[in-house]
Amino acid sequence: MIALLQKLSLTARLSLLFTTLSCAVLLALGWFIGASIEKHFEEQDHHALSGKLELAQHIIERVNTAQDVANLSDQLSDALVGHHDLAIIVQDTKGKVLLNSSQIQFPETYLHPRTNQPQHEIFSWTQDGQTYRGLVSIYATKNPELPSITVGIATDIAHHLDFMRNFMRSLWLFVFVAALFTGALSWVAASRGLRPLRAMRDRASSVTANKLDQRLSLEAVPPELADLAHSLNQMLERLEEAFQRLSDFSSDLAHELRTPISNLMTQTQVSLSQARDASSYREILESNAEEYSRLARMIADMLFLAKAENGLSLVNREQVNLMQEVQNLFEFYEALAEEKQIRLRLQCQDDQAASTKSTSEQFTLSGDRLMLRRALSNILSNALRHTAKGQEITVYIEADPNFLTMRICNPGPSIPEQHIHRLFERFYRADHARQHADGEGSGLGLAIVQAIVLGHQGTISVRSQDDLTCFTLQLPRTTIA
Structure with missing residues (x-):
């Protein structure tokens, strides 16, 4: 994976980075919105179910006789008329069911709560492919001799779940489209943002040994690349100066070597043009020896300077x-x-x-x-x-x-x-x-x-x-x- 990323262009890397970050932000935002909506539905259901429990509590607290207990189911049924989405179960602490308005099976762990289980704690469960959310609470009657009454009330939250599924489906579709759109925009933005680098590359590619006077325009680059452009210009100046010095050195070296070599060639040709005595040849050889000595000193000095360039x-x-x-x-x-x-x-x-x-x-x-x-x-x-x-x-x-x-x-x-x-x-x-x-x-x-x-x-x-x-x-x- 790392090797693949290293082969990507800088534009592709920036686009991929921007797209990944955008998707991460959108996914986090979608999760937050979904959790918030789910929390809102839960609070809404808790408020509705708590209201019905308060109504049941008001009726149960007036029960004083066994006959009132027998009539309790009718009173609670009448109180829930028109709320077809609600299911209620009423039973005493001995487990006798007094009212069960539907076929919903409340979890036994909530109908028989532990002593440390908090009251009015909303819970959810699934039965026959349907999901319900409910509340269970225990209320005492007016007569202390009568057993306490357990009331469980629940509502079907299928419409909530359908809404959340449709919402999440739309959200993921939006994230996918947004990722594609962000990737395209990132590619365009990165390409435009890196345009000064390409211009610097084109200008640098035009620099040759014969065109070292090319310079990068500092006004045409953003501030982030100004230092780089300035450093490249300084490098070009040093290269131009070095090439100029090398060119001058080559010309001067050729000039310095030409004089003694020309003298040697001239004297030799003159001496060979006609016969001469031994003393004349001796004078010519002595003159040639001086030129050879001059050449030897020059070459020795150049070798010394060459060694000095690599650290004396x-x-x-x-x-x-x-x-x-x-x-x-x-x-x-x-x-x-x-x-x-x-x-x-x-x-x-x-x-x-x-x-x-x-x-x-x-x-x-x-x-x-x-x-x-x-x-x-x-x-x-x-x-x-x-x-x-x-x-x-x-x-x-x-x-x-x-x-x-x-x-x-x-x-x-x-x-x-x-x-x-x-x-x-x-x-x-x-x-x-x-x-x-x-x-x-x-x-x-x-x-x-x-x-x-x-x-x-x-x-x-x-x-x-x-x-x-x-x-x-x-x-x-x-x-x-």
Whole structure:
């Protein structure tokens, strides 16, 4: 049954649910009405029979002699003239029948009631296919020496039962027709109510890789589906952005690979165009080796970023002193900085510690030394490429009990605001003014920096204004593997 319901459409499920609930309500209402009518008939019969018992009681209470007892049947018969639907039986406590107006057999349990049986309790019984409802009561005569008189009075309720049968038959027929009608209305209502979902389905089915700009109209859906439509629109925006980035990445990758491959092909074709001496071939091979090295670095960087997308694993975790790492990188780039007449300055919370190259744990965190060195090296090399001669690159390090914050600032042309959020994309460059003339770098450096920082559960941001660009790295002291 459950498997069958799961195969039904949502419209069919809602229609079935509404129809079932409607039938349950109608059946409960019909049962209540039938019980109420039955109760009304019972009270009506009880009132009529009680009235006749009161009349019999009035006559019996005047009986004083045995002759009055003998005449009692005539008096009660006269009192019931015109009530052909009533039957009466009168007998004394010894069981002698004084009057029996019909062939109805009263139940003995009621003619001889128990001492704890309540008086004037209406009861029903069936005899020869007929159903009767009656009352029995015992009355004392005026003379205490005479036995008490038991009076039973009953009425045939066949007309009541016929009415109830016809009523219930009509009620069930009405419930059946109402169920069909409700089911049809439920189907129409559910179909109309689910029309916005079908519209959302049609709009979603029109979305393809080439048409990701489709959006669902929030004004055309009911409030209950507005959140769903909004979530779908956000998903489409993310998909469109992801596809656009993938498309840009493919184009940039093809562009970056085309240059070294074209150089290799051109140099090879030129070298093969005519005979050359050994020194010329050596020069060509050395030039080709440089292009191969560039390709190898680019491929290695792309493999690193591919692994980082699936969660960068810190294999070699150890205690790393950031201040010491920055000083080591300053020594590595010292020759290049002197060539470009650029000063490198490290500023920590404790200037004295910086000047003495302290190895205290103040600027120490848990992480992968090689990865962190690579990230810092990428940012410093990027800063050296874009800093003019005679300027200064400053590295600020701040420490607190939970985080180490590093800011690497270099003067130079400000990056437009619209490019800031895309600096960490692969192969993305803000503008041609910030690209190095000698072609160094593949556009993957900042993407690698971001992957390493995120792998250490840190954050990275960039701010560029007033001809000053600052990269801010915040790294937790303890990195969860």
